[in-house]
Amino acid sequence: DTGVSQDPRHKITKRGQNVTFRCDPISEHNRLYWYRQTLGQGPEFLTYFQNEAQLEKSRLLSDRFSAERPKGSFSTLEIQRTEQGDSAMYLCASSLPGKQQGYTFGSGTRLTVV
Amino acid sequence: AQKVTQAQTEISVVEKEDVTLDCVYETRDTTYYLFWYKQPPSGELVFLIRRNSFDEQNEISGRYSWNFQKSTSSFNFTITASQVVDSAVYFCALSEARSNYQLIWGAGTKLIIKP
Numbered sequence: 001d002t003g004v005s006q007d008p009r010h011k012i013t014k015r016g017q018n019v020t021f022r023c024d025p026i027s028e029h030n031r032l033y034w035y036r037q038t039l040g041q042g043p044e045f046l047t048y049f050q051n052e053a054q055l056e057k058s059r060l061l062s063d064r065f066s067a068e069r070p071k072g073s074f075s076t077l078e079i080q081r082t083e084q085g086d087s088a089m090y091l092c093a094s095s096l097p098g099k100q101q102g103y104t105f106g107s108g109t110r111l112t113v114v
Numbered sequence: 115a116q117k118v119t120q121a122q123t124e125i126s127v128v129e130k131e132d133v134t135l136d137c138v139y140e141t142r143d144t145t146y147y148l149f150w151y152k153q154p155p156s157g158e159l160v161f162l163i164r165r166n167s168f169d170e171q172n173e174i175s176g177r178y179s180w181n182f183q184k185s186t187s188s189f190n191f192t193i194t195a196s197q198v199v200d201s202a203v204y205f206c207a208l209s210e211a212r213s214n215y216q217l218i219w220g221a222g223t224k225l226i227i228k229p
Contacts (some may be wrong), residue, residue: 035217040221042219043205043206048216083169091159102161105151105159105160107156108157
């Protein structure tokens with residue numbers, strides 16, 4: 001297992017287009033998290049899954065954002081009708097159950113909306 | 115109110131100097147966890163350490179050491195004999211029960227090690 005994989009690494013899209021990102025977590029990790037990070041800031045929590053269940057969504061996650069984890073393995077994050085303010089690094093992390101577990105992060109998908 | 119404060123936006127030192135990155139946190143929970151992550155220019159967040167609130171013992175890992183002091187709500191990170199490869203943004207983070215153990219991040223400290 002090579003860790004958490006995210007695809008694509010970079011995405012440039014025109015305003016108003018839809019984009020979808022994929023995250024493949026570490027196989028035995030049943031928790032999966034999405035974060036967004038803008039330049040000069042720490043990551044901001046978006047949502048998380050335990051297996052296929054989406055257990056929490058941040059208020060940051062507007063109705064243009066949707067995340068799925070259909071089989072409890074990989075996850076997708078879709079942004080509809082992208083806006084320039086959506087430009088950011090989208091980070092995925094996974095962890096084992098247990099509050100004390102550390103999170104393993106992927107390299108992120110950098111989205112630029114032009 | 116900021117729950118995790120990293121007051122140093124950017125620190126620049128010459129290689130081989132020691133450097134301390136400050137982290138002050140705020141929580142009303144008695145059970146919580148503190149983390150440090152490194153984010154090199156490649157963008158990936160690299161886990162460095164996790165500490166729970168019941169373990170105030172300081173930790174040393176090679177050139178890295180962490181000083182956890184509940185009395186001052188601080189969890190500072192020191193790099194001794196810094197190297198150019200230590201250049202990165204370092205984030206301190208908190209997870210607490212009232213936030214469902216989601217990571218709450220500081221704004222990060224950009225560390226520049228000059229050769």
